[in-house]
Amino acid sequence: MSKLNLLFSAFFVFAVSGCVGTSTFGNEVSETSSGTPNEGSNDTEQSAAARQNILTSTDLRFKSMCEALQNGDASRLWRGIRSLPKEPVQRYSNIGLDLIVDLFGDGDLDASAIMISYTSQRHEAENIKFFSNDASEMNHPIEGISFLNSQPFTKEIRKVSQGDLNSDGITDLVFFDYGEHDGSLHDGKVLVLLSDGTSYRWQQLVTREELRIHSGTLIDFDNDKDLDIVFGSVGARDGRQIFAYRNDGNGSFSKTRQPRAGTSISNSWVTLNASDIDRDGYHDLISESYDPVSGNFGVQITWGSEQGLFGGIFESTNTSQVTSPAIGANDLLMDTIVVPTSTGAEIYATFAVDNYSAGSKIVRYTLSGREQVSSELLVDSLFQTSRWINSVYPCQSGLKFFTYLSPNFNLSSQLR
Numbered sequence: 001m002s003k004l005n006l007l008f009s010a011f012f013v014f015a016v017s018g019c020v021g022t023s024t025f026g027n028e029v030s031e032t033s034s035g036t037p038n039e040g041s042n043d044t045e046q047s048a049a050a051r052q053n054i055l056t057s058t059d060l061r062f063k064s065m066c067e068a069l070q071n072g073d074a075s076r077l078w079r080g081i082r083s084l085p086k087e088p089v090q091r092y093s094n095i096g097l098d099l100i101v102d103l104f105g106d107g108d109l110d111a112s113a114i115m116i117s118y119t120s121q122r123h124e125a126e127n128i129k130f131f132s133n134d135a136s137e138m139n140h141p142i143e144g145i146s147f148l149n150s151q152p153f154t155k156e157i158r159k160v161s162q163g164d165l166n167s168d169g170i171t172d173l174v175f176f177d178y179g180e181h182d183g184s185l186h187d188g189k190v191l192v193l194l195s196d197g198t199s200y201r202w203q204q205l206v207t208r209e210e211l212r213i214h215s216g217t218l219i220d221f222d223n224d225k226d227l228d229i230v231f232g233s234v235g236a237r238d239g240r241q242i243f244a245y246r247n248d249g250n251g252s253f254s255k256t257r258q259p260r261a262g263t264s265i266s267n268s269w270v271t272l273n274a275s276d277i278d279r280d281g282y283h284d285l286i287s288e289s290y291d292p293v294s295g296n297f298g299v300q301i302t303w304g305s306e307q308g309l310f311g312g313i314f315e316s317t318n319t320s321q322v323t324s325p326a327i328g329a330n331d332l333l334m335d336t337i338v339v340p341t342s343t344g345a346e347i348y349a350t351f352a353v354d355n356y357s358a359g360s361k362i363v364r365y366t367l368s369g370r371e372q373v374s375s376e377l378l379v380d381s382l383f384q385t386s387r388w389i390n391s392v393y394p395c396q397s398g399l400k401f402f403t404y405l406s407p408n409f410n411l412s413s414q415l416r
């Protein structure tokens, strides 16, 4: 990107930021439920509010990031974590993949970052680092923070999620590892860093599939008020498929029924996020859609309901598309953040234009209940940041996003 374009891009974003409405983020329980999906039923606004009060990983990521940007923690944490030693082959992944998270539940935000080695065979190592502004928590010279057992090896983590998985009020982390990037090996995996007393313990999700995992999210898909795990994968044997693992409430997960291959939702694997978009008390899933016949991409929402996200029967998933005239069929969704409104939500979506070949776009979709009201192109393809995964955070102080302009991760150039 040329300097001129960058300036224009930055200017454009700052110009846009003034238009961004103040977020009502915080208490996820709406006092004025739209009630649209349940109108005419016995459901009351009160029951919609009572049904759901846990935050999805997308909600928590948004909340933590804006807090840290506002109070200055973010830059301190990013600078700190990148001062930790690394192996020559390791590189930090783009800063948009870093997670800001309150480890240990002490109210102070901490950071986690991912190392990647762009070798033809991925370097398998302890690729996850942590950083706390509290020096007394920094107990490992390389990893930053070590926990009760050794960090498992990973190859190419593509998504980090946060949420309390064992109901102790302390946020846990989930890492989605792509595994080997090329060739016949499909060894992706899911790691959970689960709070345990005053520390955390690593555990690996038991899966039997051959996986390459690009994305995942923490969402209560069975309405029992704990966060479950959904991830998308391509596998040698299983093809493109979405996987659902149910939480027993203590952070133990078991595979459960999930959309059959060939259904619309089963093709999602690039980006998965969750929030209660229509404010009915049930978590909803936002993902890219992909039509294998036409090759066209889209943006789809799978609606949670009394029967759960994936319905009482496999085929009963309720999915709808949101659209924008500014987004072409070859523009691929990378990330979404949901801002609740009094009647629904605004969805801030980042796209890889022309399937990662021409920069990025940011679109805001406005929904009332489940109905799309409008869409607005906020930033066009001059916005070009990371190689993969661009995120935008519509904080109260304006739109915040990350740029990836130089391999040396100049922090000042990475946040606009």
Ligand SMILES: [Ca+2]
Pocket (backbone or CB within 6 Å): 101, 102, 103, 104, 105, 106, 107, 108, 109, 110
């Ligand atoms: Ca903390």
Ligand SMILES: [Ca+2]
Pocket (backbone or CB within 6 Å): 163, 164, 165, 166, 167, 168, 169, 170, 171, 172, 194, 195
């Ligand atoms: Ca926990």
Ligand SMILES: [Ca+2]
Pocket (backbone or CB within 6 Å): 219, 220, 221, 222, 223, 224, 225, 226, 227, 228, 247
């Ligand atoms: Ca659940």
Ligand SMILES: [Ca+2]
Pocket (backbone or CB within 6 Å): 275, 276, 277, 278, 279, 280, 281, 282, 283, 284, 303, 304
């Ligand atoms: Ca919902």
